[in-house]
Amino acid sequence: MATRIAQRRERLYVDGEWLESENALSVSDLAEGGTFAQVAAAGPTEARDALAAAHEIKPELRETTVVERANWCETIAEGLREREEELAEVIVREAGKPIASARGEVGQAAERF
Numbered sequence: 001m002a003t004r005i006a007q008r009r010e011r012l013y014v015d016g017e018w019l020e021s022e023n024a025l026s027v028s029d030l031a032e033g034g035t036f037a038q039v040a041a042a043g044p045t046e047a048r049d050a051l052a053a054a055h056e057i058k059p060e061l062r063e064t065t066v067v068e069r070a071n072w073c074e075t076i077a078e079g080l081r082e083r084e085e086e087l088a089e090v091i092v093r094e095a096g097k098p099i100a101s102a103r104g105e106v107g108q109a110a111e112r113f
Contacts, residue, residue, distance in 0.1 A: 009038040012046055015053035021046065030096030077113035080106055 012019045021040035029036040042050065080087065084106045091102035 012040040014050045029093045031093045073113045077110040080110040
């Protein structure tokens with residue numbers, strides 16, 4: 001694999017903002033051993049805030065057209081395809097899968113969007 005993913009700490013994304021969290025979960029590196037990332041773990045407050053933000057935007061989203069929603073899905077799919085190697089390497093490390101299988105998983109995710 002050409003690209004190495006540095007150990008990193010991921011934050012929470014709630015209501016359009018990246019937030020730090022006191023709690024984190026370690027992501028094991030099944031391909032090479034050890035830990036390759038820490039991901040923020042939402043507590044009750046962060047979960048309530050995320051649900052409140054989702055509930056608040058619901059009426060606005062209800063008014064969007066099918067075409068707008070389809071465009072959002074295509075944008076997400078394009079992003080997945082653009083980051084295929086990075087995402088595949090994360091899957092290799094997290095799940096211990098062969099790189100070809102991980103690339104296929106990313107491709108399938110993009111296709112489904």
